[in-house]
Each structure stands twice: as structure tokens, then as C-alpha cells.
Amino acid sequence: MSNSDQLKRADFIFKNENDWEDILKKNIKRSQQELINELISSELKGRGGAGFPTGLKWKLSAEAESDAKYVICNADEGEPGTFKDREILSLVPFKVLTAMAICGHVIGAKEGFIYLRGEYFFLKPRLNEAIHEFETYCKTIHVDFSIRIFMGSGAYICGEETALFESMEGKRGEPRNKPPYPALSGYMNKPTVINNVETLAHTYTIFKYGAKRFYDLGVQFSRGTKLFSVSGDTPKPGIYELELGMSLADFVNDFGDGDTKAVQVGGASGFLVPRKRFTETNIGFQGKLTGISLPTGGSMMLFNSSRSMFNVLDNYLEFFREESCGQCTPCRVGCQQLWRGIKAVKSGDKNAQYLDKLLRLAETMQLTSKCGLGQSVANSFSSIVENFREEMIY
């Protein structure tokens, strides 16, 4: 475990987009295997929150045999507290488009889609202009790859990759059973690479500077940099690119208002860390040697001592009960019951021991829900109830 003394800031993602034509031209000439090896050796993991190795994802799709394959950029950023993907698409769209085309070259796909959340409709005209310019350049260097924007319509669950495919196929955004995984059977049941906006932007950095430059940043199991969306009780809310593996104490030192009592890492589906655990908690993916490590899609919400953690949990549960797709019972009923349950305890209709029943319900949801939404409700629920139990009761 390497605890840094201070936060290591980086500036890759938002810098130097104007060399995209060179990056595309250079990398499109490299062999598929070479590009995959480069990605694998960088140890880049998906930046949407789940952290699947990106190189492996591309490799699996590249090896799959099919008449059609797709590259999808997941821009359905809906996790409370996350707003980095919008900034990438606004400020450096060509990095994302270039990465998609290189991915198309690697796996053998001619079509790409950007699934843009309905809330970001205002980005569409400028993004379409960028796509037009990009495709025009592709034609001049004989790269056969087209990109289209598919608009979401206000459903958090559509950020889940298989729900996103259903949505693109004209159906309700209900997650599918896995396996099969998207790399082999995704959109229209064809091999599909689906990556978060930020992940694609990082592949650009890797193809530009080489895997080693990226690998040398961060710590073991959590290589490279990550964009953090910082909000809540902080004097400097905004988006910051930091190396992975920092301790939460260092983070709070830099971004807190001096009175931080807890940080929610990873949004409503993430974990709440109380002050007493700041030092022992690191931000990054879990590994044998990294201690308590919390993965995150980048959402960092700070709460100071003026905040009621009951209100925070109430807000998260209201979010989940509205955004559950309703397909599987543990999630559909569980989200409702947890939400009602904490209100009943707070109002005195149920006694404090009822919280233990709710914790067991959350555990059941984690074990039995069909997709990440229902499975992750327990993260915030349990970490808030266990650490701030008295605030749930009185």
C-alpha cells in the first residue's frame, strides 16, 4: 500500500486534443495485436465504476467471429455526483471519437454509437459537428468507421451496459442476464465493446504516450489517473484529474472544508466513509496489497457536520426506488422497503432493531438482484446505517 503524502494531480485528459488526426493515422496502421498488448500492459481498467480490464474487453471482442461488431461509448452518466463525462465530451470530443475508431480497427467494427443521456441533449449539436468533421477526416485516410449519437430518455438504469443495448433496440431498459457478456453478444446480439467516455479518453492517452507512461502513474492494481467529480461541502467543487491510489485523508485535506464528517465515494451506489476511516481508505480498485480500496466512477461527495446522514440516505433510497427498472423483485420491492423502513424508524413507528432487519434485506438484495443497481444499493445503505446509526433513529 502506498500512501502518498499529497494528491498527485495530472493533466492528460483535457490537454492537447489537436493532435487527434496524427494519433488516429499512426495507430490505425498498427496491428490489432500490438494495440491490444499496449492496452493490456497499461492495466487500464474501466472508468465507469466497475473496473473491468479494458484491454481484455477489446481482446475478447476482437477474437469473436461475427459479420457485424459495434463500438459503443457509454455517455449515460447518471450516477449522483458524477459529471466528468459531460466535460470530456464538451471539451475534448475528438479524443473519444479517435479512441472509438481505433477500437473499431482493433475489433473489426465499422459502426460506433455514443449513447448520450437525455439530460445532456444540449451537447448533441456540437457533438454532431465534431462527428461530422471526424468522419470527413476518416474518409481522407480511408478509415471506414461511422459514429452516431443515440439519445437516452431519462433512465439511470440505461447506464448498465445490457440495459443500454435493450434501450438502443427500442425496448424498455431492462438489464439482461449475464453471461453472455457484451464483448461476445451485445447490441443486436453482436460482439460489442462498450466503454465509458472516460475510459476511451484514457486509451487515447495510452496510444499517444505508450502504456508505460500510464502504468507508471497510480499504484498496484490501480494504474493511471482518474477524473474525480467533487461536490457537496467543499470550497472547490469541480472536476480534477488525480492519480489513483490516494488516501481519502489526503483527499479530504485538499478538498474538505475543515469540517468533513463523511465522504460518499462512488455516488449513491458507492460507499460512505466516516471521518475515522479516512486514513485507512484508499481510492482505487481492490487488490491483495492495497488495503481498504474503494473503486469509484469518480463521484466524491463531501458532507460536513451540519448534514443529517438520514437525509442523505433518504435521498439515495428515493433515487433508487425511482430508478429501479422493476424487472426483478429483490430490487423493485427491496428499494421501496428500505426507503419506507428508515422513515418508519425515524418516525418511531418501528423500533431501532428494525434497522438490523433492513440491513439483512440489503444483504439479500446484494446477493439476489439481477444487475448492479439492486446489488449496489447495499453499499450506501449499510455503510451509512452502520456508521451513523444514531442519526437514523433520533
Added chain:
Amino acid sequence: METVSELIKTLADQHGRNRQNLLPILQGVVEQEKYLSESSMIEIARELDIPASEVYGTATFYSFLSYKKMGRYIIRVCKTITCSMKGKNQVLLAIQDMLKIGIGETTPDGVFSLLQTNCLGFCHKAPTMLINSDVYTELTPEKVREILSGYLAKAKEGGDYEQ
């Protein structure tokens, strides 16, 4: 303005008549009509040759595809935690006070609808709202009154806002 059935035909010509074109078509109808009536959903089903229940089931899944008649300007105030922490309730009260409608309601003249929504992705600039697809951030009751006055003036110019 085209009639709804003309619009549906145009959209189907433009996007295609496969199932995977359903969402863009629904979105196109909502953009013009501000909602999906039962008859337009049946019309879309006929155009794409799929059961109307499938169109209904899909449309009602998505929060931006309203199946209730909405106003010309749909105000969506973000209610997620950071916006709540930074004064969302005062902003909401200011809107309700100015337009004399509650959450989920539409002004009698059909100009504004007021809704709350989940995270808009501007937590660092909370509180936030969308009016149709335009984003307004770092709101205060004063600021929101100013913004709405602008829309009211615009609606009056358009001739369909009568108080």
C-alpha cells in the same frame, strides 16, 4: 406544424421502421407534441408493425417520454442530494409561487410544467434545473424568477401566453 400522423410518418421515413428506431421516433413526437397520446402510440405501433402494448410499455419506462399532456416549457428541478443541500427547496418554492402550480402540474395556459428529476449531472454547480433542454445552474430564488420572467416574455411574444 404537421399533424401527429404526418409527423410519425416523417419520423419513420427519417429513422427507419425497425424496432431499434422506436426511441428516436418517440422522442421526435415528444419534441413537437410535448407528450405521447394514446392515439399517437397506436399510430407508431401501426407504422413500425409492432403491438401497441409494446410501444406503450417502452414509452412509459422512460421519464422524459411523458404520456400526460405537458406544457410548452418543461421545468425539471434536480432533487438529488447536492442540489438539496444547496437550496433546491427554496428554488422550487420560488417557482411554485411564481407560476402558481405544484410539482407535476401544468399552468392552465399550457406554457409551463413543473417536475422534479434525478441527478442532472451538475452537482458542482447546484442547485440546477432544465427548461426543455437548456441547463440553468447555481440557482437562487432571485435568479430563477429572472429566468422564468424571460420565458414568460418569450411566451407572450409567441402569442399563446395569456394571464
